[in-house]
Every structure is written in C-alpha cells, then in structure tokens.
Amino acid sequence: MKIVLRSHTLSRSELEAGLSLSRAFFPEAQIEVEDLSGENNAAGCGVGIIHIDIHYPDTPWQIEGSFRGLSCGTKLGSGKSSVILNEEQIKFILSHPYAGKEDKRKFLLKRGLLSLLAQVTGHTPPWGILTGIRPSKILHRLKEAGYSSEERAASLGEVYAIREDKSQLLQEVVDIQQPFLEDMKSHPQDVAVYIGIPFCPTRCSYCSFPAYSLKQGREPLEHYLQGLGEEIRTAGAWMKAGGLTADSLYLGGGTPTILTIREMEGLIALMMTHIPHREAGEFTVEAGRPDTLSEGKLLALRASGVNRLSVNPQTMHNRTLQRIGRAHTVEDIIKAYELAREIPGWVINMDLIMGLPGEGAKDIQETLERIRALEPDNLTVHALAIKRGSKEHEQGSTQNLGRELEGMQEDIMAAVRSMGMEPYYLYRQKHIAGNLENIGFAKPGLACRYNIGIMEERQTVIGLGAGASSKIVDPRDFSLVSFHHPANWQVYLKRWRETQRKREEAEKSLAKHLHPLY
Structure with missing residues (x-):
C-alpha cells in the first residue's frame, strides 16, 4: 500500500514535514512526497493520493485538501477538494501560545492533514499533530515562557x-520533573554517564539494536571490555580536568549482567576509580534478563554501589517469552526479583511491553496483576515499536493492536496508579503501536534522575561504549551537540577516540561561554 502527498502550494521540503503524521494514520503504508516525474501520481488500487494546499500568509487564509484512491472496493475519499480549515479557524489556532520551532506553513500543513485524515479514517491520533519523541519538551517551553496552566492546556488542545x-x-x-530539571540547570558541571554492553544471551525478536550473542564464546566480550576500559580511563581523565562530575551512572545494553561476577566487579571498580562521581549519586544497572542473575552477582552489584536495578520481564506469559526469543521463564523472573528484593538499599524497576506477538488486552491485564504482587518501585510500560532490523519486522509482523491498546490505556493507567505509582517521564517512537507512548512510573520520591535528564535533554550525557550517544547540553538555552559511537563493537574499538576528541572540543567551547559558571 502506498500513499502520495501532493500540493500546488507547498514545496517538497514543506510536504516532507507531513510524512510522519500521515504514517500515524496509515502505519503499514509506504508514504512519500509526489515524484515530479509523475510516476507515482496515479491513484488506484493500493495507491492513495493526499492533496493539500495552504493559502498562508496570502489571503484569504485557508487550507484545502482531498483524499482519493487507496483501497480496491472501498471508497475512502471522493477526490473533491474542500476547505479543511478556514481563515477564522486558522486565526483561532494561531492565537494560542506556540512552542514549536518549525515555520507556520509546516505547522499548518500538519493541522490540515490531521483534519483531513481524521475525516477520511474516522480516527484522530491521541497525540494530535505531535510525532516527535519528546512531547513534554513543548510543555516545558511553555511553562518557562511564563504561560499559566490554563494557557498551557489551551495550547496543547487547540494548537497541537x-x-x-x-x-x-x-x-x-x-x-514531577520540574525540581529535577531546576537542580540540573543550577549544577551545569554535573553530568550523566552511560556505559553500554552490547551483548545478550539471545536476540529478542522485536529488537533492532545490534546486540551480539555469546553463543559462540566469550572472547568478543573480553576483547570489547579491554577497549571499553581504555575509553573509561580517557573520558574520566578528561572529566576530571574539566571539572565534570557524574551525578548519575547508567550501565545499559544489551544485557550488562551477562558479565561474570569477576568481570562486573572489575568494570565497576574501573568506573569508580576513573570517572568522577557523586558518592550518593544514582547508579543504575540493567539486569534485563533474569537468566543472567544469581544471588552472588546481585550481592556484588549492591556491594559495588549500584542503587537502582532494572529487572525486565516484558511479559508474564511463558508462551510469549518463548516466541520472542527470551531464554527464561516467568518463574525465573519471579525468582530473580525476589532475590534482588531481599537485598536492601536499591530501587527496583521492571519493564513491560504492550502489543507483543500473540498478546491481547487480557494478557496484558494478567501480566499487570502478577507485577502488582511483586511490588516494584518503578514500572516502565512500553507500547511495542517494531523497528527495521528486528526479526518481527523481517517476518512481516504488523501486530496491529493499536486501537485495542489505545482503548485499554485508561485501564492500564488505573492499574499502575493503584500500585502507588505516578508517571514521571514519557517518550514516543516511530512505528509505535497505536501511536501511543512509553511511560515510566515511580513510587513518590523514587523517580530515576538519569531517565528524566536524558529524555528532556536538559543535562549533558557522556556515552561510553558501542552504540552509546553523547549530548553536550548548553544550560542557557538547552541547545545541544550530539556524538554517536558506532553500534558495531569492532568498529567502535577502532574509532572511539574520534568521538572523544569531538566531545572535548564541544565541552571546551561551551566552557568558554559559561565562565565563570564553570
């Protein structure tokens, strides 16, 4: 199925701003801007044409549009253009506070597409015209600009x-995030440090991250740890010289707990020795696979200073675990969690995924009930996003639970709130089921600082290891410069020094502007 965007008044670059929103209505379609050669311009069986014209700033202001073609035997649109938004409606929309950075014509294109495609499909996405990863950024900008809660609410509803x-x-x-972000802004020399271990026992079917299996032996991991150790020493020395201190550490992956106790203790000792950090700072380890945990390993993690642990079942149904390629059972999850819970002094998070292959609303509710009995401190609820590169995508799985998941979101929210938790961060992804969102919940006072900082992009993060990203954030206006390590661990070992040089240059440039803050 293909959808083509066409216009007489919008340029190609302007039309491209509507691609993501169009995908929210037609997630399985190939959506593209009109080819000037005319080869993709014909509507018909399996091909739909969205025609939209914007008259702005020329008067009279209005947006016209039509939709035709697409389905064989199903008439979704007449093809006749009509006024979607008139001048009065456009003026009303533009009279509200706007926190976006794109120009008004691209913004109005999205509003026009939303109105047109909602008429065509009979469905309006819950996030309106927003397709970005971090919708909360808009509200933070409005709040910092001094708009009242009523004005902010009106902007979210009428503008977006x-x-x-x-x-x-x-x-x-x-x-909930506000006090964390205010603290980050007042301490610009505090940063977050992420360290990645891109190895897993097996690859989950929905995962597109290039995590490497150790089925053929541990030699690749041992080689990787040697190179990672070099980067930790180098980055740590640079941080000390620049007066940077980590107020949160995050050991992620992959599956970091695939390391042996000796390897884990060695890596953490290296981190604590070379990376300047707050003694009482947050230190998270992803223990995503319960089959990689033992009492000895958990005790070693806690003794090494880890104070936040993520044990990620994803589902509490054995048939689904087997289908998605996880080599453990629900019983393994419960055992690992109970072992961790017996050790005092850390916050425990669990991750769940809505929309896994073969699961419906009843399965998700049953999973939530089993999680309730365990009483975790944090719970992160994801809506499945099937990405290119994942086995589910390769096998053509659509798992189109979108409407069902959207319909039961209220029940899921109520279930998690009944566990004494509140939402403290959220983000969205491309290809996410139902055009929904991933939400992190926490019991009061137990929110994850690292997650808030990285999702809102309000704090510098230093990413070490294959696939890790670094973001140098200017605390004056929250502009940032990003650097990314290669995802392939072998390429990373050859090229991490290039990224380190870029980090040093960016931080040095920023420090000059911020002196004497620094």
Missing part, C-alpha cells in the same frame, strides 16, 4: 490537537 487525557498526563509528568 492533543487529546485531553494526554494533555493532563503531560502536565502531571512535567510537574
């Missing part, structure tokens, strides 16, 4: 067409 429940969710998240 966000559904009221999503608007309320955003406002709740932003209020």
Whole structure:
C-alpha cells in the first residue's frame, strides 16, 4: 500500500514535514512526497493520493485538501477538494501560545492533514499533530515562557490537537520533573554517564539494536571490555580536568549482567576509580534478563554501589517469552526479583511491553496483576515499536493492536496508579503501536534522575561504549551537540577516540561561554 502527498502550494521540503503524521494514520503504508516525474501520481488500487494546499500568509487564509484512491472496493475519499480549515479557524489556532520551532506553513500543513485524515479514517491520533519523541519538551517551553496552566492546556488542545487525557498526563509528568530539571540547570558541571554492553544471551525478536550473542564464546566480550576500559580511563581523565562530575551512572545494553561476577566487579571498580562521581549519586544497572542473575552477582552489584536495578520481564506469559526469543521463564523472573528484593538499599524497576506477538488486552491485564504482587518501585510500560532490523519486522509482523491498546490505556493507567505509582517521564517512537507512548512510573520520591535528564535533554550525557550517544547540553538555552559511537563493537574499538576528541572540543567551547559558571 502506498500513499502520495501532493500540493500546488507547498514545496517538497514543506510536504516532507507531513510524512510522519500521515504514517500515524496509515502505519503499514509506504508514504512519500509526489515524484515530479509523475510516476507515482496515479491513484488506484493500493495507491492513495493526499492533496493539500495552504493559502498562508496570502489571503484569504485557508487550507484545502482531498483524499482519493487507496483501497480496491472501498471508497475512502471522493477526490473533491474542500476547505479543511478556514481563515477564522486558522486565526483561532494561531492565537494560542506556540512552542514549536518549525515555520507556520509546516505547522499548518500538519493541522490540515490531521483534519483531513481524521475525516477520511474516522480516527484522530491521541497525540494530535505531535510525532516527535519528546512531547513534554513543548510543555516545558511553555511553562518557562511564563504561560499559566490554563494557557498551557489551551495550547496543547487547540494548537497541537492533543487529546485531553494526554494533555493532563503531560502536565502531571512535567510537574514531577520540574525540581529535577531546576537542580540540573543550577549544577551545569554535573553530568550523566552511560556505559553500554552490547551483548545478550539471545536476540529478542522485536529488537533492532545490534546486540551480539555469546553463543559462540566469550572472547568478543573480553576483547570489547579491554577497549571499553581504555575509553573509561580517557573520558574520566578528561572529566576530571574539566571539572565534570557524574551525578548519575547508567550501565545499559544489551544485557550488562551477562558479565561474570569477576568481570562486573572489575568494570565497576574501573568506573569508580576513573570517572568522577557523586558518592550518593544514582547508579543504575540493567539486569534485563533474569537468566543472567544469581544471588552472588546481585550481592556484588549492591556491594559495588549500584542503587537502582532494572529487572525486565516484558511479559508474564511463558508462551510469549518463548516466541520472542527470551531464554527464561516467568518463574525465573519471579525468582530473580525476589532475590534482588531481599537485598536492601536499591530501587527496583521492571519493564513491560504492550502489543507483543500473540498478546491481547487480557494478557496484558494478567501480566499487570502478577507485577502488582511483586511490588516494584518503578514500572516502565512500553507500547511495542517494531523497528527495521528486528526479526518481527523481517517476518512481516504488523501486530496491529493499536486501537485495542489505545482503548485499554485508561485501564492500564488505573492499574499502575493503584500500585502507588505516578508517571514521571514519557517518550514516543516511530512505528509505535497505536501511536501511543512509553511511560515510566515511580513510587513518590523514587523517580530515576538519569531517565528524566536524558529524555528532556536538559543535562549533558557522556556515552561510553558501542552504540552509546553523547549530548553536550548548553544550560542557557538547552541547545545541544550530539556524538554517536558506532553500534558495531569492532568498529567502535577502532574509532572511539574520534568521538572523544569531538566531545572535548564541544565541552571546551561551551566552557568558554559559561565562565565563570564553570
């Protein structure tokens, strides 16, 4: 199925701003801008044409559009252009506070597409015209610009067409994040440090991250740890010289707990020796696979200073675990969690995924009930996003649970809140089921600082290891410079020094502007 965007008044670059929103209505379609050669211009069986014209700033302001073609035997549109938004409606929309950075014509294109495609499909995405990863950024900008809560709510609804429940969710998240972000801004020399271990026991079917299996032996991991150790020493020396201190450490992957106790203790000792850090700072380790945990390893992690642990079942159904390629059972999850819970002094997070292959609303509710009995401190609820490169994508799995998941979101939110948790961060992804969102919940006072900083892009993060990203954030306006390590661990070992040089140059440039803050 193919959808083509066409216009007489919009340039190709302007039309491209509508691609992501169009995918929210037609997630399985190939969507493209009109080819000037005319080869993709014919509507017909399996091909749909979206025609949209914007008259702005020329008067009279209006947006016209039509949709035709697409389905064989199903008439979704007449093809006749009609006024989607008139001048009065456009003026009303533009009269509200706007926190976006794109120009007004691209913004109006999205509003026009939203109205047109909602008429065509009979469905309006819960996030309105927003397709970005971090919707809470908009609300933070509006709040910092001095707009009242009423003005912010009106902007979310009238400008961005966000559904009221999503608007309320955003406002709740932003209020919880506020003290964390104020603290980060007042301490610009505090940073987050992420260290990646791109190895797993097996590859999950929905995963597109190039995590490497150790089925053929541990030699690749041992080689990788040697190179990673070099980067830790180098980055740590640079941080000390620049007066940077980590207030949160995050050991992620992959599956970091695939390391032996000796390897884990050695890596953490190296981190603590070379990376300047707050003694009482947050230190998270992803223990995503319960089959990689033992009592000895958990005790070693806690003794090494880890104070936040993520044990990720994804589902509490054995048939699904087997289908997605995880080499453990629900019983293994419960055993690992109970072992961790017996050790005092850390926050325990669990991850769940809605929309896994073969699962419906009833399965998700059953999983939530089993999680409730365990009483974790944090719970992260993901909506499945099937990415290019994952086995589910390769096998053509659509797992189109979108409407069902959207319909039961209220029940899921109520279930998690009944566990004494509140939402403290959220983000969205391309190809996410139901055009929904991933939400992190926490019991009061137990929110993850690292997650808030990295999702809102309000704090510099130093990413070490294959596939890790670094973001140098200017605390004055939150502009940033990003650097990314190669995902392939072998390429990373050859090229990590290039990224380190870029980090040093960016931080040095920023420090000059911020003196005497630094």
